[in-house]
Amino acid sequence: MLHTLELSTSGRDEMRDITREVASLIEKSGVQEGTALIYCPHTTAGIAINENADPDVKHDVILRLDEVYPWEHPQYRHMEGNTASHLKSITTGPSQTVIIHDGKLLLGRWQGLYFCEFDGPRRRQYHVKIMKG
Numbered sequence: 139m140l141h142t143l144e145l146s147t148s149g150r151d152e153m154r155d156i157t158r159e160v161a162s163l164i165e166k167s168g169v170q171e172g173t174a175l176i177y178c179p180h181t182t183a184g185i186a187i188n189e190n191a192d193p194d195v196k197h198d199v200i201l202r203l204d205e206v207y208p209w210e211h212p213q214y215r216h217m218e219g220n221t222a223s224h225l226k227s228i229t230t231g232p233s234q235t236v237i238i239h240d241g242k243l244l245l246g247r248w249q250g251l252y253f254c255e256f257d258g259p260r261r262r263q264y265h266v267k268i269m270k271g
Contacts, residue, residue: 173268177233
């Protein structure tokens with residue numbers, strides 16, 4: 139089962155919690171055992187699993203990514219001026235795979251799924267592939 143979801147991001151750097159949306163798709167699918175692949179088809183955004191209990195974690199992650207990949211650098215050549223967003227998306231990666239057990243995402247106690255926007259605001263899509271097994 140493949141699902142395509144859309145979202146609008148509000149800023150250049152944003153980590154949007156998508157855990158509930160993905161969990162809802164799994165519940166509706168009826169799959170009790172399997173995997174969910176969450177995939178981002180964009181070169182300036184990614185998918186991550188990280189803590190979702192303390193909102194300061196998102197702030198700190200974005201802060202550090204900005205330090206590692208600054209928006210301005212004298213040696214950047216990319217014409218669009220968003221080299222930093224490409225580097226950040228390479229770091230987070232385009233996808234995450236999560237085990238489905240007893241009809242639920244098998245995430246750790248503090249974990250959540252994030253759509254990571256690095257070049258917003260934009261209208262974005264991500265795909266969720268739910269597989270039995």
